[in-house]
Amino acid sequence: MTAPALPVFRRTPLRRLAGVDRLAVAGAVLLGIVVLAALLAPWIAPYPEDGGSATHPLEALLPPSGAHWFGTDQVGRDVLSRVLFGARTSLLIAVAVLAVSGVAGVILGVVAGYAGGWARDVIMRVTDIFLAFPALLLSLALAVVLQPSVTTVIVAIAVTWWPWYARLTASVASSVATRGFVDSARCLGVPAPLIVLRHVLPNSLTPVLVQLSLDGGGVILTAAALSYLGLGAHEPTSEWGLMVQQGQSLFTTDWWVVTFPGLAILVTAFSFNVLGEGLRARLSR
Amino acid sequence: MPRYLIRRLGQAVLVVAGVIVLTFAVMRLVPGDPAVAYAGPKATAAELAEARRRFGLDDPLPVQLWNYVRDLLGGDWGTSLHTRQPVRDDLFQAFPASLELVGAALIIALVAGIPLGIAAARYKGRLPDLSVRLSSMLAVSVPVFWLALALQTVFASGLGWFPVAGEYDASLDRTSPLHLYTNITAVDALITGNWPILTSTLSHLVLPALVIAAYPAGVVAQMTRAALIEESSRDHARLERALGFGETAVLTRFALRPALNPVLSLIALVFAYSIVNGFLVEAVFNWPGLGRYAADSIRSLDTPAIAGVTLLVAVLYVIANLAVDLLQGVVDPRVRAR
Amino acid sequence: MSLISVRDLVVRIGDRVIASVPELDVAAGECVAIVGESGSGKTTTLLSTLGLVHGADVSGRITVGDVDVLTASPARLRDIRGSRAALVMQSPQAALNPTMRLGTLMRRALARHGVKGADARERAEEGVRAVLLDPEILRRYPHQVSGGQAQRFAIALALALGAQVVLADEPTSALDVTVQAEVVAVLRRLRDERGLAVLLVSHDLALVSTIADRVVVMRDGAVVESGPAAEVFTRPRDPYTRELIAAVPALPDAGPALPDAGPALPERAEGS
Numbered sequence: 090m091t092a093p094a095l096p097v098f099r100r101t102p103l104r105r106l107a108g109v110d111r112l113a114v115a116g117a118v119l120l121g122i123v124v125l126a127a128l129l130a131p132w133i134a135p136y137p138e139d140g141g142s143a144t145h146p147l148e149a150l151l152p153p154s155g156a157h158w159f160g161t162d163q164v165g166r167d168v169l170s171r172v173l174f175g176a177r178t179s180l181l182i183a184v185a186v187l188a189v190s191g192v193a194g195v196i197l198g199v200v201a202g203y204a205g206g207w208a209r210d211v212i213m214r215v216t217d218i219f220l221a222f223p224a225l226l227l228s229l230a231l232a233v234v235l236q237p238s239v240t241t242v243i244v245a246i247a248v249t250w251w252p253w254y255a256r257l258t259a260s261v262a263s264s265v266a267t268r269g270f271v272d273s274a275r276c277l278g279v280p281a282p283l284i285v286l287r288h289v290l291p292n293s294l295t296p297v298l299v300q301l302s303l304d305g306g307g308v309i310l311t312a313a314a315l316s317y318l319g320l321g322a323h324e325p326t327s328e329w330g331l332m333v334q335q336g337q338s339l340f341t342t343d344w345w346v347v348t349f350p351g352l353a354i355l356v357t358a359f360s361f362n363v364l365g366e367g368l369r370a371r372l373s374r
Numbered sequence: 375m376p377r378y379l380i381r382r383l384g385q386a387v388l389v390v391a392g393v394i395v396l397t398f399a400v401m402r403l404v405p406g407d408p409a410v411a412y413a414g415p416k417a418t419a420a421e422l423a424e425a426r427r428r429f430g431l432d433d434p435l436p437v438q439l440w441n442y443v444r445d446l447l448g449g450d451w452g453t454s455l456h457t458r459q460p461v462r463d464d465l466f467q468a469f470p471a472s473l474e475l476v477g478a479a480l481i482i483a484l485v486a487g488i489p490l491g492i493a494a495a496r497y498k499g500r501l502p503d504l505s506v507r508l509s510s511m512l513a514v515s516v517p518v519f520w521l522a523l524a525l526q527t528v529f530a531s532g533l534g535w536f537p538v539a540g541e542y543d544a545s546l547d548r549t550s551p552l553h554l555y556t557n558i559t560a561v562d563a564l565i566t567g568n569w570p571i572l573t574s575t576l577s578h579l580v581l582p583a584l585v586i587a588a589y590p591a592g593v594v595a596q597m598t599r600a601a602l603i604e605e606s607s608r609d610h611a612r613l614e615r616a617l618g619f620g621e622t623a624v625l626t627r628f629a630l631r632p633a634l635n636p637v638l639s640l641i642a643l644v645f646a647y648s649i650v651n652g653f654l655v656e657a658v659f660n661w662p663g664l665g666r667y668a669a670d671s672i673r674s675l676d677t678p679a680i681a682g683v684t685l686l687v688a689v690l691y692v693i694a695n696l697a698v699d700l701l702q703g704v705v706d707p708r709v710r711a712r
Numbered sequence: 713m714s715l716i717s718v719r720d721l722v723v724r725i726g727d728r729v730i731a732s733v734p735e736l737d738v739a740a741g742e743c744v745a746i747v748g749e750s751g752s753g754k755t756t757t758l759l760s761t762l763g764l765v766h767g768a769d770v771s772g773r774i775t776v777g778d779v780d781v782l783t784a785s786p787a788r789l790r791d792i793r794g795s796r797a798a799l800v801m802q803s804p805q806a807a808l809n810p811t812m813r814l815g816t817l818m819r820r821a822l823a824r825h826g827v828k829g830a831d832a833r834e835r836a837e838e839g840v841r842a843v844l845l846d847p848e849i850l851r852r853y854p855h856q857v858s859g860g861q862a863q864r865f866a867i868a869l870a871l872a873l874g875a876q877v878v879l880a881d882e883p884t885s886a887l888d889v890t891v892q893a894e895v896v897a898v899l900r901r902l903r904d905e906r907g908l909a910v911l912l913v914s915h916d917l918a919l920v921s922t923i924a925d926r927v928v929v930m931r932d933g934a935v936v937e938s939g940p941a942a943e944v945f946t947r948p949r950d951p952y953t954r955e956l957i958a959a960v961p962a963l964p965d966a967g968p969a970l971p972d973a974g975p976a977l978p979e980r981a982e983g984s
Contacts, residue, residue, distance in 0.1 A: 214392065223647045225651070226684055229653075230397075310515070330519075347520070355520070362514060
């Protein structure tokens with residue numbers, strides 16, 4: 090068609106790209122800070138032993154001060170140190186869930202999208218069923234029947250998360266599979282697994298990676314919610330959701346015990362979302 | 375009935391069947407013995423055997439699944455271990471309160487999210503757009519339980535603007551008792567003209583509904599913005615501009631309707647998500663809905679009750695999806711023609 | 713006196729000139745065709761007459777009636793869009809809002825230009841009849857009408873709004889040959905009977921030869937030749953024009969007959 094060569098937006102493409110990149114960069118920087126905090130927690134935390142089971146009953150519930158920037162909790166542990174160590178737990182969960190569900194989803198999705206036929210039907214119907222459960226609900230049910238632990242949280246969330254990637258990959262893979270270069274590869278007698286590996290997989294990967302970064306926030310929130318309900322990490326592990334739960338009755342009197350771990354969840358989920366949003370906007374242009 | 379509707383219905387039935395099987399499978403994963411949970415730790419061997427027989431735990435798994443499905447369809451959703459009531463009755467009592475809360479939240483989300491999305495699309499790339507995008511990303515990133523605690527602490531316990539917890543002032547049950555029709559308090563109070571309970575319910579609703587609304591409002595604003603931008607770059611928008619309509623008119627009077635389509639289909643997903651998010655909020659505000667019931671069930675490892683809640687929400691999601699598909703026919707005439 | 717007059721028009725994106733037209737006039741009862749391949753700047757020229765080119769620098773002088781398009785206020789510009797000069801777009805169904813009955817679009821457009829109530833109904837039906845459509849079509853949605861009907865409806869919109877010029881951007885390239893003939897016949901009749909002016913953009917020389925009074929040939933944003941249609945087709949001065957004409961075998965006898973399915977200009981692939 091003879092679409093006019095003119096873009097209808099006022100900003101030039103170059104400035105748009107820069108604008109979008111700024112968002113992605115802001116998200117990446119924010120997330121980078123969280124990752125650094127997690128990696129360096131044992132060295133940068135003012136009281137590294139407070140990330141674990143240490144207790145200082147005499148210093149309980151001190152308000153924020155020079156010695157304890159974020160105050161101390163019910164048993165006298167430095168809240169800042171626990172927030173820093175909590176980043177390790179949250180990011181560990183996020184990385185594990187995204188890796189497990191991403192790999193499982195991509196494999197199933199590629200099979201469904203490339204193979205088509207009954208394989209596609211079966212896989213897609215199963216994803217339909219899993220998608221009918223809101224992630225938190227199914228993880229909740231799973232976390233109840235398994236023993237509460239960080240591993241339980243990872244398993245429970247991963248079980249509910251893979252169908253999204255299967256869906257996404259299947260749709261990308263099936264559109265890639267019908268493109269010319271795949272056809273010609275097939276005609277040349279290239280075996281199916283090789284075609285998938287060389288052509289279908291790389292093309293499916295970009296949207297999945299964007300989705301993974303968008304979902305990081307959701308995983309962080311779901312994990313925190315499970316821990317808040319007592320179905321995830323337990324003492325003395327530093328975990329933000331757990332910290333909120335343990336401090337919730339103190340909110341009116343000792344606000345810092347609950348405020349800082351909650352903010353940590355917010356900032357981490359936000360950084361994932363900003364990064365993902367920036368990447369998505371760039372990809373979809 | 376159009377063919378696509380029949381196909382959608384068939385799909386929905388298939389998904390519900392799968393949901394039942396999956397719920398059954400998850401419940402069979404229980405490490406403890408449900409018979410022990412029911413009969414109590416000090417039960418004798420005979421009592422245990424009796425409990426096992428009662429729950430059909432001696433049957434092979436396929437038989438158990440079959441019995442489970444048969445009971446579900448027959449309206450027997452099992453007996454809750456902690457309330458000792460039929461799960462179905464418990465759910466019937468708790469669900470309307472959750473619906474009330476999530477319904478209020480979704481109304482807030484649409485009322486706030488759609489205009490914000492329009493404003494962002496209208497001033498794309500400028501300050502209003504950036505602020506709407508950032509705040510909607512914040513809204514979807516906030517942990518609900520924490521936001522609930524924060525709002526409760528500041529606006530209820532602190533400033534005293536709103537009640538701290540509950541659905542309405544219980545003392546009103548004596549002075550102006552409520553006749554139940556729908557079991558949704560606000561609706562019943564409205565149709566029976568029970569103003570004291572209505573105002574009390576509404577003031578109790580504000581904080582928890584706002585907390586639950588955060589996520590859907592953010593999603594709706596983002597989706598409205600994206601769909602409007604897409605729609606206003608289409609050919610028909612150019613024709614509308616060439617007919618003398620300005621940017622705002624093109625967005626609100628022409629692009630909005632086709633753009634609402636993806637927003638609507640999102641609402642079904644967001645509805646189920648909000649019900650579950652509501653679990654956490656209900657726990658904080660002691661709202662007598664599914665969430666509180668679920669929380670109590672989790673605490674007492676009450677598997678039939680948890681299975682019931684899980685099943686109900688999943689089926690609701692399937693129904694909501696179906697309803698949205700029907701609604702899309704109303705919004706978009708092309709769908710109707712299919 | 714011309715209804716549309718363009719002088720020294722230059723449209724730039726950054727340093728790149730995408731359309732440069734020294735002189736272009738469209739008078740009542742006249743059909744002027746801009747021909748050229750994709751990317752030649754013909755659509756840009758067309759859109760710039762209504763000030764609908766965004767994201768580019770437009771300089772020169774464009775007048776529609778007594779309105780100077782490049783200096784007019786946005787509100788004044790919106791007032792003349794549709795009511796003085798109306799656009800007919802390439803892809804007939806995509807150009808109509810899928811969620812809106814044709815009659816609703818017509819009513820809103822009329823209301824936008826101050827025509828309401830019984831008056832609006834009358835103008836709508838009269839416009840639709842003038843393009844040989846049944847007024848019943850106003851009750852339909854875009855997906856319920858054919859491509860040819862949709863294009864004729866777009867012309868009806870222009871008539872109902874009182875536009876004296878139709879700006880037609882490849883109005884037939886998405887249609888079947890017989891339907892193309894219908895639309896062209898309607899345009900020709902309105903030109904002859906009502907003195908409607910048509911500014912036509914097309915890459916289809918066969919089509920252009922059946923309706924255009926004057927022809928402007930564009931290539932890479934620049935006008936390479938312009939003049940009366942008969943002259944340009946029979947004695948092309950520019951080698952590019954000759955090349956274009958040579959690519960259409962049936963042209964010399966095309967005359968007033970219906971355009972046949974003769975080969976159109978090669979479309980340059982364009983990513984958009």
